[in-house]
Amino acid sequence: MKKFQKIIMTCLFPLLLFSGCTSKDAPKTALEPIDNPQSVTQTSLPEKAGEDMFSPEPATDLPPMEGMVRSRITNEWIDEKTAKRRPISFMVPNTKTASQYGISKADILYECNVESNITRLMGICESWDDTDKIGNIRSSRDYFMYWSFEWDAFHIHYGGPFYMDDLLDRNDSDNINLNIDISKTYHFRDVAKNDFDNAFTSSSLIKKYINNAGYSLNYRDNYSDEQHFLFSSDQNPNMLTQYTDSIRAYEVDMSLAYPLTNCYFKYNKDTGLYDRYQHLPGTPDGPHVDLAANTPLTFKNLLVQSTYFEVRDQKGYLSFQCHDTTRDGWFFTNGRGIHVTWEKTSDYGATRYYDDNGNEIKLNTGKTMICILPNDDAFMVDGKTITM
Numbered sequence: 001m002k003k004f005q006k007i008i009m010t011c012l013f014p015l016l017l018f019s020g021c022t023s024k025d026a027p028k029t030a031l032e033p034i035d036n037p038q039s040v041t042q043t044s045l046p047e048k049a050g051e052d053m054f055s056p057e058p059a060t061d062l063p064p065m066e067g068m069v070r071s072r073i074t075n076e077w078i079d080e081k082t083a084k085r086r087p088i089s090f091m092v093p094n095t096k097t098a099s100q101y102g103i104s105k106a107d108i109l110y111e112c113n114v115e116s117n118i119t120r121l122m123g124i125c126e127s128w129d130d131t132d133k134i135g136n137i138r139s140s141r142d143y144f145m146y147w148s149f150e151w152d153a154f155h156i157h158y159g160g161p162f163y164m165d166d167l168l169d170r171n172d173s174d175n176i177n178l179n180i181d182i183s184k185t186y187h188f189r190d191v192a193k194n195d196f197d198n199a200f201t202s203s204s205l206i207k208k209y210i211n212n213a214g215y216s217l218n219y220r221d222n223y224s225d226e227q228h229f230l231f232s233s234d235q236n237p238n239m240l241t242q243y244t245d246s247i248r249a250y251e252v253d254m255s256l257a258y259p260l261t262n263c264y265f266k267y268n269k270d271t272g273l274y275d276r277y278q279h280l281p282g283t284p285d286g287p288h289v290d291l292a293a294n295t296p297l298t299f300k301n302l303l304v305q306s307t308y309f310e311v312r313d314q315k316g317y318l319s320f321q322c323h324d325t326t327r328d329g330w331f332f333t334n335g336r337g338i339h340v341t342w343e344k345t346s347d348y349g350a351t352r353y354y355d356d357n358g359n360e361i362k363l364n365t366g367k368t369m370i371c372i373l374p375n376d377d378a379f380m381v382d383g384k385t386i387t388m
Contacts, residue, residue: 300366
């Protein structure tokens with residue numbers, strides 16, 4: 001993080017990595033991938049899988065009810081109508097003044113820096129019906145929009161810097177910009193921790209916006225990949241024990257990369273999930289919860305993605321290169337982890353993750369947390385540092 005902060009202080013005014021396509025038609029690749037993978041230094045030796053690992057319950061691959069299908073996002077059983085409908089992506093701050101409602105419903109949760117050490121969250125939510133309060137909604141960035149494109153999601157945000165104007169103006173960019181909703185037709189202000197983190201929306205208001213804008217409610221043809229992640233079967237979950245170099249991962253600590261939120265994940269051997277914790281300045285250290293029902297955030301899969309970045313201007317706005325090949329990362333599930341590489345080659349194309357044998361990894365059924373790290377950063381696993 002020291003190198004990251006040094007770049008912020010010097011403000012070198014680098015060239016923009018990408019400014020988004022200006023085409024009004026079909027989606028295109030935003031930039032050519034940079035083929036300069038970063039090295040990953042692991043300071044610990046792999047540990048053997050212990051007998052205290054999570055033991056999944058016996059499962060079958062039969063739907064629990066007629067008319068249910070597998071989700072392309074989580075691999076869980078959902079009704080066919082929901083499976084055909086596009087998800088939402090929504091931007092929420094992650095500071096001590098944030099009033100976070102609805103984030104526990106996110107099936108995928110991204111975290112990435114927006115300025116200096118400040119991170120922002122973007123939730124991808126498939127079952128977004130009957131939610132009375134979602135937010136608080138804050139501004140987006142162009143790189144978050146590229147990750148939203150992967151899911152063909154309705155991107156809900158409160159404006160953003162001019163760097164994302166070209167993306168917002170594209171005809172294929174079905175976004176919901178609450179910053180221009182002067183009449184508050186599609187959002188509302190509510191009691192919050194301060195006077196600016198208080199913009200919220202709801203399922204009914206989102207549906208109203210989609211209908212009035214003429215957006216397609218269901219997935220559009222030839223946009224996002226129908227098969228995004230690969231999943232292991234419920235009968236044969238991925239325990240990562242097939243990899244001789246897998247490491248034990250009972251605590252994945254991101255505080256080196258995210259020193260403001262100091263977030264970390266603890267593996268719960270009883271549930272087989274990673275529980276998320278964080279320690280924001282001026283707040284107690286504890287579980288990260290959704291204020292809607294005081295629901296703690298938990299994930300079956302953790303992905304850590306090293307991403308090339310630059311500082312755009314004196315304000316400290318950042319640029320992360322979403323389109324790239326053979327960049328490094330890590331994958332954690334069921335209390336173990338492996339090194340991976342990732343690639344994304346088009347705006348709507350999925351980010352795909354590969355093991356060191358070149359095979360696309362298989363996630364386990366459930367929710368996924370994706371932590372985007374600057375390419376020079378580090379995090380810790382069971383007290384040992386991994387440098388990206």
